[in-house]
Amino acid sequence: MNSGERRMYTSSFIQNELINTFGHLIKSQIVRNVRKSIFYSVLADETTGISQIEQLSLCVRYVENQSCKIREDFLTFVPLYDVAGEDLSNTVLDILSILGLDLKKIRDQG
Numbered sequence: 094m095n096s097g098e099r100r101m102y103t104s105s106f107i108q109n110e111l112i113n114t115f116g117h118l119i120k121s122q123i124v125r126n127v128r129k130s131i132f133y134s135v136l137a138d139e140t141t142g143i144s145q146i147e148q149l150s151l152c153v154r155y156v157e158n159q160s161c162k163i164r165e166d167f168l169t170f171v172p173l174y175d176v177a178g179e180d181l182s183n184t185v186l187d188i189l190s191i192l193g194l195d196l197k198k199i200r201d202q203g
Contacts (some may be wrong), residue, residue: 123153123166124192130155133194134201136165137185139176147173149181151188154201168192 127133133155141147149171157164171188173181189196
């Protein structure tokens with residue numbers, strides 16, 4: 094606000110803040126769309142990132158109400174500390190609950 098015409102938004106702090114803000118807005122819109130759909134599917138995949146930390150990528154597949162198009166959207170990455178089947182399923186259920194998605198609407202998982 095104080096930089097006048099000198100502002101360029103090139104600092105890593107500002108860029109990360111913009112990325113996080115847009116990511117939050119996009120995720121919120123996806124969650125709203127999934128909430129409007131009658132049913133949805135959950136897609137999860139475990140992978141190890143470049144930092145050697147195992148993480149879970151979580152996606153949803155649903156039918157968009159107005160256009161009747163099938164959508165498949167990425168939701169989030171979640172760090173994993175244990176990759177046993179029960180821990181993976183509990184992580185998925187926890188994240189979906191945190192996002193406010195109705196677990197009773199899940200009809201498929203992959």
